[in-house]
Amino acid sequence: MDVLSTKALIAGLFSWISLHTGYEIPEKAPDVVFVSHEKLVELACHDECPVLGFYHPSRVVYLDMELKPETNLCARSILVHELVHAMQHENGSFHDVDARERSILREKEALLVHRNFLRQNGRGNMFKRNLRLRRTVNGAEVREGAKNWRWPLQAYFGPDC
Numbered sequence: 001m002d003v004l005s006t007k008a009l010i011a012g013l014f015s016w017i018s019l020h021t022g023y024e025i026p027e028k029a030p031d032v033v034f035v036s037h038e039k040l041v042e043l044a045c046h047d048e049c050p051v052l053g054f055y056h057p058s059r060v061v062y063l064d065m066e067l068k069p070e071t072n073l074c075a076r077s078i079l080v081h082e083l084v085h086a087m088q089h090e091n092g093s094f095h096d097v098d099a100r101e102r103s104i105l106r107e108k109e110a111l112l113v114h115r116n117f118l119r120q121n122g123r124g125n126m127f128k129r130n131l132r133l134r135r136t137v138n139g140a141e142v143r144e145g146a147k148n149w150r151w152p153l154q155a156y157f158g159p160d161c
């Protein structure tokens with residue numbers, strides 16, 4: 001995914017998010033950096049966790065290097081989620097509540113937009129509310145931090161979404 005096409009993709013997603021949230025489109029688009037799962041964990045959770053993307057207020061979106069948001073709609077929904085966080089940051093959303101409450105409200109909104117994006121693209125029924133795959137081979141729920149959490153999330157990585 002080269003820099004130019006990333007920019008075009010972000011511009012399109014920013015307008016879509018703006019329509020759904022009323023947020024103004026930031027003048028400067030964030031950089032999108034693809035990193036290893038280990039790096040993402042280090043940035044986002046400090047301990048093993050099922051993280052796929054992370055927004056840093058230095059205007060960088062970090063995505064798992066195995067995600068292909070240009071060709072995979074599920075992967076693109078992760079980029080949408082992180083871009084919502086970028087817009088929240090730039091727009092100063094929920095600034096009138098304390099930091100803890102603010103991060104909860106921002107996450108709720110990002111998940112709502114994320115789910116909307118999947119639904120509008122005909123992928124809504126693949127996911128439960130927590131955005132994990134509805135069905136695994138053995139029907140098991142995926143637990144936070146489970147060693148094999150990645151496998152049931154194949155839709156995000158594979159060619160089938």
Ligand SMILES: [Zn+2]
Pocket residue numbers: 081085107110
């Ligand atoms: Zn989030």
